[in-house]
Amino acid sequence: MRYLPSLLILALLPSLGQAQLDRSSLNGTVTDPDGGRIAGAAVTASHTATGLERKTETSPQGTYAIDGLPVGLYTVVFTKPGFSDLRFERVEQVVGETRTLNARMRIYTAAETTGVVEPLVRLDTASAAVGAPVEQRNCESCR
Secondary structure, three states, rough: OOOHHHHHHHHHHHHHHHHHOOOEEEEEEEOOOOOOOOOOOEEEEEEEEOOEEEEOOOOOOEEEEEEEEEEEEEEEEOOOEEEOOOEEEEEEEOOOOEEOOOOOOOOOHHHHHOOOOOOEEEEEEOOOOOOOOOOOOOOOOOO
């Protein structure tokens, strides 16, 4: 009877160990184009299948770590004001593995713009109706 608590603990140990086996970790260093480390960059890891998001920020040394990630495919996004966002797709996290994903961010420049190629539609400010001029054509075969 006095061995019963010890046997119970031994019986539960394998199940406790297995609970941690389906997890992985992600870490790395975030740098600028010259190799300088970037502190305070946001790092977001999104599990592709479930949408689970884990977020962290880089340390003053430009490093980050996200522990306890469920295994699977992730999209990892690095953001920092003054830098262009950096996105990694299909980052595979494997059971018990610590993946190192280093990021080299580009400095954001005003030359990076989004262009619109669709024609603009005129707005009648008196009636707030949206429209464009309609052209009437004569058609001999239409009659």
